[in-house]
Amino acid sequence: MAEILEPREREPEQGSPEQGYGLPDELHREIEEALDAGDVGQVERLLGTLHLADLADLLERLHPDDRKTVVGIVRPTLRLDPDLLAYLSEDVRDELLTLLEPEELAAALAELDSDDAFAVIENLEGDRRREVLANLPALDRRWAEESLSFPEYSAGRLMAREFVAVPMFWTVGKTIDYLRVAENLPDEFYDIFVVDPRYRPTGDVRISKILRSKRSVRLADLVAEEIRTVPATMDQEEVAFLFRQYDLTSAPVVDDAGRLIGVITVDDIVDVINEEAEDDILKLGGVIEDDLYRDVIETSRARFAWLGVNLVTAVIASGVIAMFQSTIDQLVALAVLMPIVASMGGNAGTQSLTVVVRALATKELSDRNARRVMWKEMLVGCVNGLLFAAIAGAIAALWFGDMILGVVIGLAMIATLIVAGLSGALIPVVLEKVKVDPAVASGVFLTTVTDVVGFFTFLGLAAWILL
């Protein structure tokens, strides 16, 4: 820890440091009230106090009509602060972009870091994208076009083109001198890449090491032992894994020939990790795309497909029940109890499935341990199946005064929970093998299996043993 040498009487010249932790509800309320009252001056004054990130949040949360009004107010300042574009969520940003002329948008993009600019450009449609590209400065345009040539969600789309690269034989002093005069460097950087004469990265020096070393020290002596280059075509999920796994702050992106063409920094990765986790959470819940800021009709349409698939599985389960109509007709208690088995199977299976889907996403599950995990999930199903067989069996026997009914539900419970554990682990692994996203499709297959097995074993055993 650093000690303060000779603290002086002089107070810092800065204004009092502005503190803020997100958009305050109070301020949000005041702005909405000013909007309702049509008091543009007041809205403008309140907006002026907001950090761009919080302004972006406000825009996202407002009613679409109010959003238009606020965009009208912030539009002139947008030229001053194109960074607002980087903070907005996609849906709302696209809405805002439609209000700007191509020249105006190109001017804003030229001021952004190249990676933030790409993120906007890649979402533009055909003609508009061409117009905006045509209005960009030459270098930015070339960078943007190169970036767009890489697949969506790849490192090439994520990287910034501004970075610092120097030859290995330089000293700390020469590097610092260079940094003080060089142009077109990134605003902020954490690492300096050392490259060979063919511009292939051979090492990585943390800039804090440069700051702490004497001018005469050679970069070769500061370079980190190993460097992990990222091919431009690597999927962003893979890149995020590398950053998490090896605690990276930035990583060099290379082209097919291994030449350094860009850099990915940890702040981009924070967003990727967040997006990927969000994606998995939503998909597991049956929501294919983030729809918080969409309107009712769009949201309903997006969710319809998933519910439709679920209707099919529900009808399949009903088909199983229909096979045993005469059994139920003879003993209506079966209709009362049958959802218990299916529901327990669904829940136990979802537990296994969640753990396995997550382990696949974080690469904790490999071919080597997949079989062990499946075996374990089956045993867990067996253990809890036995326990809940006893509990549910007792409940059923006491409720309907029928010992055998208790045995039937118990046996069905054991069978269903074992199958649930096994299929909860097996289904995502198989889907991953055949390149289907396990987060989005596993749930449907699982509930089909657990419903069919739950109803079939319970009603089948009842038909066989009881009647």
Add this chain to the structure above:
Amino acid sequence: MAEILEPREREPEQGSPEQGYGLPDELHREIEEALDAGDVGQVERLLGTLHLADLADLLERLHPDDRKTVVGIVRPTLRLDPDLLAYLSEDVRDELLTLLEPEELAAALAELDSDDAFAVIENLEGDRRREVLANLPALDRRWAEESLSFPEYSAGRLMAREFVAVPMFWTVGKTIDYLRVAENLPDEFYDIFVVDPRYRPTGDVRISKILRSKRSVRLADLVAEEIRTVPATMDQEEVAFLFRQYDLTSAPVVDDAGRLIGVITVDDIVDVINEEAEDDILKLGGVIEDDLYRDVIETSRARFAWLGVNLVTAVIASGVIAMFQSTIDQLVALAVLMPIVASMGGNAGTQSLTVVVRALATKELSDRNARRVMWKEMLVGCVNGLLFAAIAGAIAALWFGDMILGVVIGLAMIATLIVAGLSGALIPVVLEKVKVDPAVASGVFLTTVTDVVGFFTFLGLAAWILL
């Protein structure tokens, strides 16, 4: 972008850069085979090629018995590389720690960054923690004790105590001179904090700015406009929100008096974001704690509670069905169709619930827009309710040749999906208000509601209209 000046003929002196993207399955297999063959020399040779992060992954994935063997092999090198402790998952790390003497462990911890050391120490139990603390160097011990005085999952537990703080009136030159000689600075840092005479942070200078400025430039001219300090008691989820919201790379942690006592860097936040997302995913799936690396009995025990709660809700739903036993007795088709309504309600409700739980976790949902989101979810339930009423109604009418049965299932579908949408949005918001984790408890309440409403409306309407 930097251009290379005078590329020279000389190749870098480093060995070829080591590339690696996670633990290769092939290597994992070879190591397991060597373990099976009892060939310790071969295991040791293979382990030597691994990055510590990948070695940690290997340990996690091995069978507990093999893990012991490998720990025996890596134990001597642990003294050389205490960083292995920082890479291991908690369960496996604790297993490894039990093998070390307190002195041995304390020596390893003293070499770690303070934040990584705290993460190990906070997991030690009573006596062992005291023994290890007693063996730490004095400053490390004091830091560890202070850190432990803050609540779990707070900024105070997460922060590192090594940071760079200098007075505002210093120049770039003086700062660089200080950094070159000062001791006890962090290995790596991204920001230098500027403090006032009372050691309160008043500004934050990115070190890349220092590197790019002439020696005569004053820090006051480089300081970022605003600084967001983090109180040591702030919850880590809040801290992660700040980093994401304002794209921070490091943040100063302050005590009650506003004095700088530590720093949190973005690499810690990557882990927090990952953990919190993982937590939400697992809890939504009914898994309270990550159990991938636990054994069958522990896993079964941990999951039992959740299944027990679900058994209660399933029995409640059965109770509703039991009210209509005579109705089902008269028309067994009702038993066949009733799970369809309940299942669709459960799925539609889960969609709303997932979006709302996620929005609460990312602070996208505030008091100001909660009512709008609830209203929207209800309308989405209404739209999809109408659509699926038509589809399910047609299926039921055709299947059983009974028009009125189709109308009954349609009406029940509309009512259930509206209630599902509303409760999917309402339940998490209410739970958050009463300080219950919405991710863990919402699902139970939701399925109880959708099952009860689904069975009750369908069977009730059938009793009323059909019979």
